[in-house]
Amino acid sequence: MKVSIFGLGYVGAVSLACLSRDGHQVIGVDIDASKLELIQSGRTPVVEEGMVELMQSVAASGRVSVTTDTERAVLDSEISLVCVGTPSAANGSQDQGAVLRLAEAMGRALARKTEPHVVVFRSTLVPGTVEDVLRPIIEKHSGKKDGVDFHLCFQPEFLREGSSIRDYDKPPFTVVGANHPQAAERLRALFGHLPCKFIETSVRSAEMMKYCCNNFHALKITFANETARLCGALGVDAFEVMDLVCQDTQLNISRAYLKPGFAFGGSCLPKDLRATSYLAKTRDVELPMLSSILASNQAHLQQALDKVLASGCKRVGFIGLSFKTGTDDLRESPLVMLAEQLIGKGIQLAVYDPEVHLAQLLGANKRYVDQHLPHIGQLVRADIASVIADSELVVVGLSGAAIEVALVQHLRPDHQVLDLVRLSARDQIAAKVQGLCW
Ligand SMILES: NC(=O)c1ccc[n+]([C@@H]2O[C@H](COP(=O)([O-])OP(=O)(O)OC[C@H]3O[C@@H](n4cnc5c(N)ncnc54)[C@H](O)[C@@H]3O)[C@@H](O)[C@H]2O)c1
Incomplete structure (x- = not known):
């Protein structure tokens, strides 16, 4: 040529x-x-x-x-x-x-x-x-x-x-x-x-992915270097630690966690990041990247809050409350935080989560929800259809085939949906669906 x-x-x-x-x-x-x-x-x-x-x-x-x-x-x-x-x-x-x-x-x-x-x-x-x-x-x-x-x-x-x-x-x-x-x-x-x-x-995706690749490389280098600084201060061999980290090709060096979605939460990531930042502080080690992850996560939560408030809807239904699909763990669930903030703004909430059975919540999980959503008993319903029927806007924070079938069946054209899970049945849903940032 x-x-x-x-x-x-x-x-x-x-x-x-x-x-x-x-x-x-x-x-x-x-x-x-x-x-x-x-x-x-x-x-x-x-x-x-x-x-x-x-x-x-x-x-x-x-x-x-x-x-x-x-x-x-x-x-x-x-x-x-x-x-x-x-x-x-x-x-x-x-x-x-x-x-x-x-x-x-x-x-x-x-x-x-x-x-x-x-x-x-x-x-x-x-x-x-x-x-x-x-x-x-x-x-x-x-x-x-x-x-x-x-x-x-x-x-x-x-x-x-x-x-x-x-x-x-x-x-x-x-x-x-x-x-x-x-x-x-x-x-x-x-x-x-x-x-x-x-x-x-597409031309635009190709332009963007080049930036993503370089940003990801910079992020990886910085992750290894911040880890090394903390290891150095703690007398731990950073090379051995990073080598062990890289040997996990299931969760670490893999596609895991690299799909856009809602904010992270749960009983491990937030508390362990906080402890890492605190530990670094006590050893006079600067970890600007690791220390700002929670702030970025908070910005993601804020985006969802802003979208719900901008809709002007006063009756909001939550599909999902736990921190991820397949668990009843409500500790530091971003959906609980979102619900808490919406209640504070006077929004009327109804919640459906097939995994969360209030009578079975125990220990730290129960204490967390009692503190953040004290009236949870009045919010949670056993029937997804009634949550949808009583809401102007439905926040979908839980994925699964049964949920999607119910959404297709019960949502009406006058409903609004905030999709936090990237619904695969989006096109079949009668309501106006908007994604969090997609
Ligand atoms: N360097 C890398 O490893 C690398 C890797 C991937 C992508 N890129 C990207 O590729 C691009 C080029 O990078 P580079 O490192 O080769 O750049 P460079 O600065 O080494 O070379 C750019 C060349 O373009 C010439 N130039 C400027 N205006 C011109 C014009 N009007 N007509 C003809 N030539 C002109 C300059 O004289 C220079 O020789 C950049 O956008 C960079 O981000 C670079």
């Missing part, structure tokens, strides 16, 4: 070398003439393992050319990969200057092109940039339409500096955000041979 690559930094230079190695005809474009000279003479503009030898061999192959002329590069290629830098501005926002200027130049080039062209943004871009910012610029300057005359895609890059050729050849996966199958097919022709999944998604 004939490929043009814009921006020959780490991402662009490695892509240029690997794509030309794989037999493609590659045109490298950069505003920095010194990088172009290096590439032209078979040298590498970035220090990366394997790049010196690879650049020598691809330069000798005759499949690499360089230019500063955007228009020429677009006209002489069928697909463009945009790899320009997107650094931080002084206020922390993304400095999109380079990609904005390039979009204009690209639009002008596309105006002169008669054949179809695919533009793939590989620079990390804040979600919405391709469709809301770059597309209008390119359409304006080309006088043409995305999805008709050309195709814009977003394909996040996952290579790591230091091992970028190896990462190029063995990425965790290829994710392509494309609005048109034709564009995705072009990218499959370039990257489909790689030994990983090739996943097609």
Whole structure:
């Protein structure tokens, strides 16, 4: 394929070398003439393992050319990969200057092109940039339409500096955000041979998932480092501890707990986080990330409270009260906290939870609920239909097939639903359903 690559930094230079190695005809474009000279003479503009030898061999192959002329590069290629830098501005926002200027130049080039062209943004871009910012610029300057005359895609890059050729050849996966199958097919022709999944998604999801990946990496590093600081202060071997933590591939290094939902609660996580923060305080250890988890959890609870209050409904039904499906444990249940706050605001509540049998609540569980919902006996009902019938808004905090069947059966069009569990029967429910943040 004939490929043009814009921006020959780490991402662009490695892509240029690997794509030309794989037999493609590659045109490298950069505003920095010194990088172009290096590439032209078979040298590498970035220090990366394997790049010196690879650049020598691809330069000798005759499949690499360089230019500063955007228009020429677009006209002489069928697909463009945009790899320009997107650094931080002084206020922390993304400095999109380079990609904005390039979009204009690209639009002008596309105006002169008669054949179809695919533009793939590989620079990390804040979600919405391709469709809301770059597309209008390119359409304006080309006088043409995305999805008709050309195709814009977003394909996040996952290579790591230091091992970028190896990462190029063995990425965790290829994710392509494309609005048109034709564009995705072009990218499959370039990257489909790689030994990983090739996943097609929307442009926005692809933009967002790149941020999620990097944020998750930063979070993991910080988790290990905060753990190490506390371990150090306690005389515990942090390497041994983290190695043990990583050996649990069921709950720790797994998909567990990585699905959006309602706030966490229960008898373990909140109290153990509190104890960890307190312990750190007593040893003069700073754990900013671990210490702010409960505040983030509280913000999630607040979001649910705000949504119920914003509805203006005065009679609210709760489906579920315990801290998660399948238990009667009410200790630090976010649903109990939500109920407590709503009662404080004068909302009339009715609750259905098939797991919670008041007469059987014992010990700490009973003490907790007596303290937070002293009149729980007047709220809880044995019949889901009566809770729904007496409510204007139903908060669904419990999942399960039987619950969904009952919701489909009993909810009316004038009901409102706040869905905290991502109901699978949402489309069959007659009421107006809103998710917590989905
Ligand atoms: N470095 C990484 O490991 C890595 C990994 C994944 C994703 N990314 C993302 O990829 C993008 C590029 O990162 P990088 O580290 O390769 O950047 P870089 O700063 O090393 O290189 C960017 C290049 O773009 C060039 N450029 C600027 N404006 C241009 C224009 N109008 N036309 C042509 N070239 C132009 C610059 O001269 C420079 O050579 C960023 O958005 C980054 O967040 C980087």
